[in-house]
Amino acid sequence: MQRQRIVFIAGILAALATILPLAAAIAYARHRALEAEREHLAEYSDWTLRRAERNFARVTDVFRELQAVDWDACGEDHIARMRKLAVDNLAVEEVGYFQDGKLACTSWGKVTKLVAHGTPDARLAGGFGLYLNVAPQVSAGHPVIVVDRGDYNALVSHERFVDVLTDTPMTVGIATLQGRIIAVNGTAPGDVMRRAASLDGFARVGARIFTSVHDGHFRAFAITDEAFVQSRMARELWALVPLALLTSALLVALIVWTSRRRLTPERALEDAIRRRELHVLYQPIMEIATGLCVGAEALLRWQRSDGTSVSPEVFIPLAEKHRLIEPLTDMMIGCVVADLADMLRRERSVHVAINISAIDMQSGRFLPVLTHALAEAGVAPRQVWLEATERGFMDAAAARETLETARAQGHMVAIDDFGTGYSSLAQLAALPLDALKIDKSFVDAIGREAATSVVVPHVIEIAHGLNLLIVAEGVETPEQEAYLRAAGVGFAQGWLYARALPAGEFLAFQEAINGRRVSPFLTSLAG
Ligand SMILES: Nc1nc2c(ncn2[C@@H]2O[C@@H]3COP(=O)(O)O[C@H]4[C@@H](O)[C@H](n5cnc6c(=O)[nH]c(N)nc65)O[C@@H]4COP(=O)(O)O[C@H]3[C@H]2O)c(=O)[nH]1
Numbered sequence: 001m002q003r004q005r006i007v008f009i010a011g012i013l014a015a016l017a018t019i020l021p022l023a024a025a026i027a028y029a030r031h032r033a034l035e036a037e038r039e040h041l042a043e044y045s046d047w048t049l050r051r052a053e054r055n056f057a058r059v060t061d062v063f064r065e066l067q068a069v070d071w072d073a074c075g076e077d078h079i080a081r082m083r084k085l086a087v088d089n090l091a092v093e094e095v096g097y098f099q100d101g102k103l104a105c106t107s108w109g110k111v112t113k114l115v116a117h118g119t120p121d122a123r124l125a126g127g128f129g130l131y132l133n134v135a136p137q138v139s140a141g142h143p144v145i146v147v148d149r150g151d152y153n154a155l156v157s158h159e160r161f162v163d164v165l166t167d168t169p170m171t172v173g174i175a176t177l178q179g180r181i182i183a184v185n186g187t188a189p190g191d192v193m194r195r196a197a198s199l200d201g202f203a204r205v206g207a208r209i210f211t212s213v214h215d216g217h218f219r220a221f222a223i224t225d226e227a228f229v230q231s232r233m234a235r236e237l238w239a240l241v242p243l244a245l246l247t248s249a250l251l252v253a254l255i256v257w258t259s260r261r262r263l264t265p266e267r268a269l270e271d272a273i274r275r276r277e278l279h280v281l282y283q284p285i286m287e288i289a290t291g292l293c294v295g296a297e298a299l300l301r302w303q304r305s306d307g308t309s310v311s312p313e314v315f316i317p318l319a320e321k322h323r324l325i326e327p328l329t330d331m332m333i334g335c336v337v338a339d340l341a342d343m344l345r346r347e348r349s350v351h352v353a354i355n356i357s358a359i360d361m362q363s364g365r366f367l368p369v370l371t372h373a374l375a376e377a378g379v380a381p382r383q384v385w386l387e388a389t390e391r392g393f394m395d396a397a398a399a400r401e402t403l404e405t406a407r408a409q410g411h412m413v414a415i416d417d418f419g420t421g422y423s424s425l426a427q428l429a430a431l432p433l434d435a436l437k438i439d440k441s442f443v444d445a446i447g448r449e450a451a452t453s454v455v456v457p458h459v460i461e462i463a464h465g466l467n468l469l470i471v472a473e474g475v476e477t478p479e480q481e482a483y484l485r486a487a488g489v490g491f492a493q494g495w496l497y498a499r500a501l502p503a504g505e506f507l508a509f510q511e512a513i514n515g516r517r518v519s520p521f522l523t524s525l526a527g
Contacts, residue, residue: 003263003306010259017251025237025244033232034209038202041170041211041222048164048172049213049220052183055160056147056217058091060126063149066095073097074105082107086154094139094155106138113137120148122176124217132182145182158183161218170224173197177219188223196221266322269302269315273327278302280335281500284509285353285471285493287521288485293513294522295351297387297493298336299500300328316357325357329366333373336384339503341377343510349522350510353385353414361392364402371409381410382525387437389416393427403432414471418459429466436463438489440474446483460487490521 062085071078074097082095086107096106096115103115115137120129124147131146136155144155161174161183171186171193179198188196188208195203196210197219203210210223261267272278282296302310319325332354340352360366374381386406393399403413414435415428428436442456463470472484475494484492498509 003268006259006262010255013255014252017255018248021244021247021251022241025240029233029236029240030229032236033229036232037209037224037229038211040168041202041209041224042213044164044166044170044172044222045211045213045220048162048174048222049215049218051164052161052174052218052220053215055091055156055163058089059147059154059156060128060149062086062089062092062095062154063152066097066152067150073099074110079105079107079109091156091160092154093141093144093157094136096138096153096155098151098153103138108138111138117148122178122180122182124176126217128217130176130182132180159185166222168224168228170222172220172222175219175221177214177217179219182218186223192223193221196223265315265318266324268304269318269322269324269328272302272304273324273331276331277305278328278331279502280332280339281502282339282352282506283493283500284498284506284513285351285491286497287519288481288489288492289521290517290519291513292517292519293497293510294349294491294519295353295385296340296506296510297353297500298332298355300332300355301500316355320357320359325359326363326365329357329360330369333366333370337373337377337379340507341379343507344379344383345377347510347514347518348380348383349518349525351383351385351412351522353387355387355389355416356392358389358392358394361388361402362395362398364398364405367402367405367409382412385412385414385435387414387416390418393431396427396430400430400432407432407434412469414469428462433466433468435469435471436466438463438470438472440494443472443474443476443480443484443494446480447477457487460489464488 065085066082069081071081078097082097082105086092086095094107096103098104098117101117103111103113103117105111118131121132122130124130127149129148131148133143134146134155135143139155142157144157145161147154147156162172162185164172164185166172171184171188173184173186173193173196174182175197176182179194181193181197184193192205192208192210195205196212200212200214200219204226207226208223209226209229210221212219212221214220262271279301281299281301283299284293285295285297286292287294300312300316302312302315304310316325319328336352336354344350344352356366370384371381374384386403388399388403407413412434413432414437415431415433416437417439418428418436436459438456438459442459446456460470469491470489471491471493472480472489473493475481475484475492475496477496481492481496501509
């Protein structure tokens, strides 16, 4: 993945990791505060309802007692009973008795004034009439609520319906089930009270919140300011913010750690392998005697998405170090087969040389992968040469086993970069090899006064002595080619002929050079 993309995504994730836990903490604190306030209000509306019902039950007790007896209307006993009930019963201020639609007597005595039996403002279940805000005619005093049933009525003060003490500022009220407000304790705005009186549950109106409950006779409500939710929320936040900050810090640390990991060269290589950002180039291998293109060396290239390219001399050791060489080798095998299988099937004397890393050499794991790919593509194993470096022979026994198996399957095996490492001649002689590649550093020395120039004839001599095919690498000048030809070196690759080419260009090069000609020597080998 591109560096800028990783940094960009990490930046966005870090910003989210910072904001989201805090936003979640705020949302959760608000939810908890609202829930707590809803329960708080529900508790008070419930309590108000129970208080109202209890006091109302006392009023209805008065009616029941009086209606149970066939009194001598407004006689002494009747009035005495009414008075006693009014005195004993704290909920009732006064009791009255109507005769022919007019108030005849009250708990105070006979009535001389003409007080008509009016029309109730509201009716309650059980045959009760309710008159709201009535100025008492007989006893005078502040407005009261009048409850009537049959010929009796009772004066009840407003407070009896809402005498609830609250622990925080709130308005509690009682209404009929139709939403007519009966009594209120508090100063909430009228529109909020009307809403609270007409529906059940929890709601918000403007800056107020309320809960309402109801039973058989009344609906009770409790209203408070939303500011109480804010202060509850602030308390919740005190507990939640440190947790949110800790979560943010952990998430940001995780994001930084993961992105730094992704930004390391090895993770970038792993991504590149997965995204197939690597491709293979083919450097032609020429037969010096005939000038024919007899094969190609497959060379991996890593072109990063930002346009920069990474040398195989950097990423191959990196892949080996971080156990990425196996997927890399598999990918390279897949590319080579996809690119060249058609040509290799047509041209049986042409080969492709693939580099085998030290780890692959030791494990031999790539061989079944290669065998399977070649069998599927119909390419002969002899057409795939394996180039092993000296480093690959450090565990000589394992390398020997891999090479022997490879040769038994028909592959040609070449030692690459011979002379640059520490392999001894004895080791070279003991290895199951078909070819030796002369390293570019030796070829460079040809015709110069360099110390290595004296080594070149010996390396060629050794190869001849061991009956190995010789491929010279890094041939750049006709003089180098002339020297190699004269020394009996069979094959060469280098910029004198072509650089490493993309598959299509290599195939065109090979066709242009060879036409229908084939190498008699290599045809005899293939035969
Ligand atoms: N200056 C100059 N250079 C020339 C000339 N002719 C060829 N070269 C370069 O010499 C290197 C030859 O490959 P090598 O010795 O196998 O050395 C290879 C090989 O050991 C390794 N490598 C490349 N591809 C693979 C692969 O698929 N698997 C493994 N395990 N190693 C690979 O990376 C090394 C470097 O590869 P490259 O950078 O492609 O470099 C290549 C090639 O581009 C020339 O005339 N002049």
